[in-house]
Structure formats: structure tokens, C-alpha cells
Amino acid sequence: xxxxxxxxxxxxxxxxxxxxxxxxxxxxxxxxxxxxxxxxxxxxxxxxxxxxxxxxxxxxxxxxxxxxxxxxxxxxxxxxxxxxxxxxxxxxxxxxxxxxxxxx
Numbered sequence: 001x002x003x004x005x006x007x008x009x010x011x012x013x014x015x016x017x018x019x020x021x022x023x024x025x026x027x028x029x030x031x032x033x034x035x036x037x038x039x040x041x042x043x044x045x046x047x048x049x050x051x052x053x054x055x056x057x058x059x060x061x062x063x064x065x066x067x068x069x070x071x072x073x074x075x076x077x078x079x080x081x082x083x084x085x086x087x088x089x090x091x092x093x094x095x096x097x098x099x100x101x102x103x104x
Contacts, residue, residue, distance in 0.1 A: 016045060020042050020045075023038065056080075059080050059081065060080050062084060063084055066087065068087055069083040069084060069087055070083075072086055072087070090102070
């Protein structure tokens with residue numbers, strides 16, 4: 001819809017935020033139906049962001065209370081998401097002969 005007005009929905013969080021901010025500040029004339037659609041998209045966008053924040057908090061709590069996850073996080077580049085993913089995918093590291101087999 002926005003393409004008719006020379007705009008398209010951006011593909012990143014920061015750009016999406018900037019689009020809604022720009023629309024609020026500039027008050028470009030748009031058809032009422034388009035404004036309703038944009039408002040619905042904005043509400044949905046905010047809800048998704050809130051759900052993501054909630055899941056991130058749960059993930060951090062899980063990793064914080066897991067000794068193995070804390071150990072994995074000492075590896076450079078490994079954060080909460082990677083540590084939790086490794087623990088969920090690998091039940092026992094002893095099942096693998098070496099690191100190469102683990103990564104395959």
C-alpha cells in the first residue's frame with residue numbers, strides 16, 4: 001500500500017521505528033483507510049516487540065540459572081541464545097568423539 005505513496009515497509013527494527021516516527025512527525029496527507037491499516041500494523045509491531053522482550057527475559061533467566069550455560073557463555077561470541085540452543089540440542093557432549101563431530 002505504501003508503495004503508492006513512494007514508501008515501502010522497511011526490513012529492520014530501527015528503520016521500522018523511524019518510519020512510524022517520520023509518519024507521526026510529518027503528518028503527510030493519506031487516505032483514512034491507509035492510516036487505519038498503518039495504525040493496525042503499528043499496533044501489531046509493538047505487540048510483537050513486547051512478546052520478543054518477554055521471551056528474551058525468560059531466556060536470560062534460564063541461562064542465568066544454568067551452570068553449563070554460564071560456562072558456554074565464557075566462550076567469545078557465545079551469548080544467551082547460543083548457549084541455550086547448544087544445551088537444548090546437545091544432551092551429552094561425551095556422545096561425540098571430538099569437536100569436529102559435534103559441529104557437524
